[in-house]
Amino acid sequence: MNKFPALDSLRQDYSEDQYRIAILASYALALHGFEALIPTPVPWLRLGLSNIITVIALFFYGTKAAVTVTMIRIVLGSLLLGTFLGPAFFLSLSGGLAGTLSMCITMILFPGLFGPLGISLIGAFFHNIAQLFTAYVLFVRKIEAILVVLPFLAVAGTVTGAFNGIAAKYLIQEIKKQAIKDR
Amino acid sequence: MSGLKTTLADKVLLSICIFLSFYSFAYVKEAMPKGTEVRIEVDGKLKYTFPLNKDRTVQFSGVIGMTTVEIKGGKVRIKEAPCPNRVCIHQGWIESGAVICLPNKVIVTISRPDNSKGPDAISG
Numbered sequence: 001m002n003k004f005p006a007l008d009s010l011r012q013d014y015s016e017d018q019y020r021i022a023i024l025a026s027y028a029l030a031l032h033g034f035e036a037l038i039p040t041p042v043p044w045l046r047l048g049l050s051n052i053i054t055v056i057a058l059f060f061y062g063t064k065a066a067v068t069v070t071m072i073r074i075v076l077g078s079l080l081l082g083t084f085l086g087p088a089f090f091l092s093l094s095g096g097l098a099g100t101l102s103m104c105i106t107m108i109l110f111p112g113l114f115g116p117l118g119i120s121l122i123g124a125f126f127h128n129i130a131q132l133f134t135a136y137v138l139f140v141r142k143i144e145a146i147l148v149v150l151p152f153l154a155v156a157g158t159v160t161g162a163f164n165g166i167a168a169k170y171l172i173q174e175i176k177k178q179a180i181k182d183r
Numbered sequence: 184m185s186g187l188k189t190t191l192a193d194k195v196l197l198s199i200c201i202f203l204s205f206y207s208f209a210y211v212k213e214a215m216p217k218g219t220e221v222r223i224e225v226d227g228k229l230k231y232t233f234p235l236n237k238d239r240t241v242q243f244s245g246v247i248g249m250t251t252v253e254i255k256g257g258k259v260r261i262k263e264a265p266c267p268n269r270v271c272i273h274q275g276w277i278e279s280g281a282v283i284c285l286p287n288k289v290i291v292t293i294s295r296p297d298n299s300k301g302p303d304a305i306s307g
Contacts, residue, residue: 059187110192118193121200147215151207158200165193172187 021057021065025072028053032077044091044131044149048124048160050077054100055120055168056175063104070100087139091131098130099123116172117165124161128153218279218293221259223252226288235259235293245287252291259291 028050035049050073058066074096078084083092103123106114114122132153136146223231226246233239233254240253240262248265258276264284271284281292 113190113192114196115187115189115193117189118196121193121196125200144215147211151204151211154200154204154207158197158204161200162197169187169189176187 017061017065020061021068021072024053024057024061024065025069025076028069028073029076029080032073033080036081044135044153045156046160048127048164051099051120051123051127051161052164052168052171054123055103055116055165056172058100058103058107058119059116059168059172060175063107066104067097067100070096090138091134094134095127095131099127102126115165116169117162120165120168121158121161124157124164128157215279218295220294221252221254222290222292222294224290224292245284245289247287250284250287250289259293261289261291264289 031049031053035047038047040046053073054066054070057069074089074092075084078086078089078092083089100123102125103119106119106122132146132150136143140146219235221231221233221235222229223233223241223243225243230243231241233241235254235257238255240251242249242251244250245264249263250261250265251263253260253262255276258278259282260276261271261274261282261284264271264287266284266286268286271282271287271289274282277293279293281290283290
């Protein structure tokens with residue numbers, strides 16, 4: 001039937017999870033790219049919309065999927081925006097990894113304690129801490145500069161973290177409803 | 184998969200985050216390295232540099248007239264100035280930052296000694 005039988009076996013090797021991760025990563029990538037177009041008063045202030053997808057991946061498919069989606073998003077996103085291996089890339093990488101890992105660890109240590117809102121807030125918090133640390137170690141080397149930015153970043157992190165968490169909550173509920181309808 | 188609703192822990196965490204955000208403003212204000220040096224510039228040129236911790240009153244001529252700057256107890260103010268609207272005098276005592284008298288072209292700043300002039304932010 002198929003001209004390339006090798007393709008069939010290849011397809012079977014891909015588990016459904018990998019398709020899901022690919023779809024989630026592409027959503028995250030789209031949000032990441034879209035976000036880069038939104039102007040913000042200062043360059044380091046970002047909404048972190050793609051974190052919504054990370055939270056969804058974490059709640060539906062677990063820690064491995066969340067980390068994979070984040071890594072794909074950061075690497076491909078920086079390639080698309082032309083920041084690969086630049087300062088922004090390392091800030092993005094450290095923040096993204098710290099945020100995702102902190103959310104994963106919280107989910108493993110306290111399963112069911114936090115909903116998407118709390119998980120997202122934790123992610124935003126550690127994202128900012130890691131970015132400030134990276135900025136200090138790699139680029140700025142002046143503690144005053146970090147201290148000046150810290151309170152504003154804390155407020156921004158709380159607002160965007162809460163917003164993304166609530167968005168993720170409604171999306172997860174919607175996806176679940178849809179899944180029940182499709183069944 | 185469990186706990187999709189907003190739990191009590193979520194709300195507590197959100198409150199803590201909001202509290203920490205506002206607290207960080209106060210904390211940073213305390214933790215910032217304080218300026219120790221008063222610099223007085225007239226017409227763009229540095230005229231005097233004084234230590235902040237030594238009380239003194241200095242009188243000098245600005246662009247339009249005599250100006251008096253007072254340093255007392257780690258604070259600085261422009262005491263007297265010939266400018267018409269007296270914005271600089273009304274600003275009162277400062278512990279950090281600057282008092283600027285535009286008509287008189289006098290700038291009083293509190294800074295740290297040999298502030299290395301590098302890029303002050305990184306864009307990314």
